[in-house]
Each structure stands twice: as structure tokens, then as C-alpha cells.
Amino acid sequence: xxxxxxxxxxxxxxxxxxxxxxxxxxxxxxxxxxxxxxxxxxxxxxxxxxxxxxxxxxxxxxxxxxxxxxxxxxxxxxxxxxxxxxxxxxxxxxxxxxxxxxxxxxxxxxxxxxxxxxxxxxxxxxxxxxxxxxxxxxxxxxxxxxxxxxxxxxxxxxxxxxxxxxxxxxxxxxxxxxxxxxxxxxxxxxxxxxxxxxxxxxxxxxxxxxxxxxxxxxxxxxxxxxxxxxxxxxxxxxxxxxxxxxxxxxxxxxxxxxxxxxxxxxxxxxxxxxxxxxxxxxxxxxxxxxxxxxxxxxxxxxxxxxx
Numbered sequence: 001x002x003x004x005x006x007x008x009x010x011x012x013x014x015x016x017x018x019x020x021x022x023x024x025x026x027x028x029x030x031x032x033x034x035x036x037x038x039x040x041x042x043x044x045x046x047x048x049x050x051x052x053x054x055x056x057x058x059x060x061x062x063x064x065x066x067x068x069x070x071x072x073x074x075x076x077x078x079x080x081x082x083x084x085x086x087x088x089x090x091x092x093x094x095x096x097x098x099x100x101x102x103x104x105x106x107x108x109x110x111x112x113x114x115x116x117x118x119x120x121x122x123x124x125x126x127x128x129x130x131x132x133x134x135x136x137x138x139x140x141x142x143x144x145x146x147x148x149x150x151x152x153x154x155x156x157x158x159x160x161x162x163x164x165x166x167x168x169x170x171x172x173x174x175x176x177x178x179x180x181x182x183x184x185x186x187x188x189x190x191x192x193x194x195x196x197x198x199x200x201x202x203x204x205x206x207x208x209x210x211x212x213x214x215x216x217x218x219x220x221x222x223x224x225x226x227x228x229x230x231x232x233x234x235x236x237x238x239x240x241x242x243x244x245x246x247x248x249x250x251x252x253x254x255x256x257x258x259x260x261x262x263x264x265x266x267x268x269x270x271x272x273x274x275x276x277x278x279x280x281x282x283x284x285x286x287x288x289x290x291x292x293x294x295x296x297x298x299x300x301x302x303x304x305x306x307x
Contacts (some may be wrong), residue, residue, distance in 0.1 A: 042260070123223070130225055164242045164243065184225065261274060
């Protein structure tokens with residue numbers, strides 16, 4: 001359907017062009033220039049929800065019609081460039097046309113080191129899995145040396161595969177992630193099983209010992225397991241271009257909003273991308289007009305609809 005719509009003005013043979021392609025689904029700002037000398041591809045989805053990173057954006061993107069949906073106007077555009085000047089859209093430059101900058105995005109990504117405090121519900125769920133792994137470790141020893149890593153590895157493989165596919169990298173990273181968590185869980189279970197042997201007999205009741213072990217393993221899983229998971233999100237997003245959605249949604253960031261202002265005349269469209277590093281909360285008093293609170297213009301693109 002998109003190919004049909006995009007071809008209508010061009011096939012009308014009235015010297016019409018499509019200079020701008022806008023998208024807002026991805027929660028950041030970026031501007032790619034096509035090598036046809038006309039088309040700019042702009043993503044501006046920073047008005048709400050969680051932020052998306054920009055550090056994974058490629059400087060150059062090749063559009064190959066043989067590669068799924070990567071085509072535009074029957075291959076009239078075959079390459080996109082991110083590093084072009086805003087006032088001369090197709091002239092190369094050193095700065096990438098994106099907001100936030102890649103450096104800022106990677107710095108914000110470190111917020112995953114506070115994953116436990118930001119996502120307590122998920123961490124306690126992870127703690128419950130640690131408890132089950134602990135039970136398997138104590139009662140199925142030494143089989144648990146195989147079963148527990150297998151449990152964690154399969155869980156993380158299913159989690160990552162859902163968003164990133166089933167590549168060899170996904171399989172290896174899932175196995176490594178499972179190995180880290182299973183090591184923590186097995187060592188904690190063996191330690192607590194030894195220490196709990198010094199607890200009082202509780203009058204022959206088994207339930208108190210079960211509750212104590214549940215609390216111990218859940219706490220370890222929530223704190224250590226949650227921290228390991230935060231590191232996993234940071235590393236996979238920063239180094240392997242994976243898990244961007246979860247890495248940024250988990251931090252609940254409410255900063256670096258952006259939107260577009262457009263000025264449309266008879267034969268020209270001027271686009272002003274506006275960046276708000278710290279948007280004002282609803283109902284808050286209007287701050288003093290300082291540089292800190294003023295919207296920052298992160299670039300301007302001027303394009304012509306006709307030759």
C-alpha cells in the first residue's frame with residue numbers, strides 16, 4: 001500500500017516530488033538524506049512514552065529492493081546519510097542529525113545500573129525464579145549443575161529471541177547471561193542451605209525453613225539478579241545493538257522530548273526540530289526564562305517541493 005501511495009505524485013507526470021518522508025513511531029529524532037538530492041527521511045517520535053536511543057543509528061544505510069521493505073520509489077533512492085548539514089540537506093558534515101546525541105544516549109543508558117530500584121516488580125519476579133533454581137540446586141544435586149543453567153539459558157533465549165530474532169549472537173549472549181545468573185543462584189543456594197542447617201528445629205515443622213529459604217533466594221534474585229539484568233541490558237544495547245526497547249523503557253526517562261514545527265508556503269516547507277531536554281511538568285509554575293528552560297533548536301531543514 002505504501003508503495004502505491006508514494007508513487008502517485010511521481011507517476012502523475014506533473015513534475016511533482018516527495019521531498020519529505022515523516023515517521024513518528026520511534027521515540028527519537030533523526031534525519032537521513034537520500035542520494036537522489038531531494039528526499040529527506042525524518043523520524044520525530046519524541047513527544048511521549050519512553051525514549052529510544054540514537055547510538056545504534058547507522059551513518060549510511062543502503063536501500064536494497066531485494067532486502068524486504070528497504071526500497072523507496074522504485075529504487076530512486078539507494079542510499080541514506082545521517083551526517084548532513086541541516087541548511088544544506090545533502091552536504092556531508094561531521095555531526096549526526098539526531099537528538100539526543102549518541103554520546104548523550106550512551107550516558108543515559110547507564111541508568112540501567114539502577115535497574116533494581118527502578119523495576120522492583122520485575123526484580124522480585126526474577127527472585128522467584130531464583131528460588132525455584134535454588135530448590136532444584138539443593139534437591140536435585142548434582143543434576144542441578146546442568147538443569148539450572150539450562151533453565152536460565154532457555155528463559156533468556158526466549159526473552160531475547162522475541163525481539164531480536166534467533167541469530168547466533170542472540171544464542172551466545174543468552175547462554176552467557178544464563179551462565180551468570182545460574183552461577184549466582186547455585187552458589188547462593190548452596191551457601192544458604194549450609195547456613196540454614198544452623199537454624200533451630202522449629203519443633204519439627206518444615207514450613208519455617210521453606211519460608212526462610214524463599215526469602216533468602218528471592219532477595220538474592222531481586223538484588224543481585226536484578227543488578228546483573230541491568231548490566232545485561234546496558235551491554236547488549238551499547239555494544240551489540242540489542243534490547244533497545246527494554247533498556248530505555250526500564251529507565252522511565254522523562255527528558256529529551258522533541259517535536260517539529262513546520263512552515264509551509266506555496267512551494268517550500270521549512271522544518272524546525274525543537275528539543276526539550278527537561279520538559280516542564282503539567283501544572284507546574286512557569287520557570288524563569290533562562291537558557292536552561294528554553295527549547296533548543298536542534299537543526300533546520302529547508303526543502304523545495306518543486307525544481
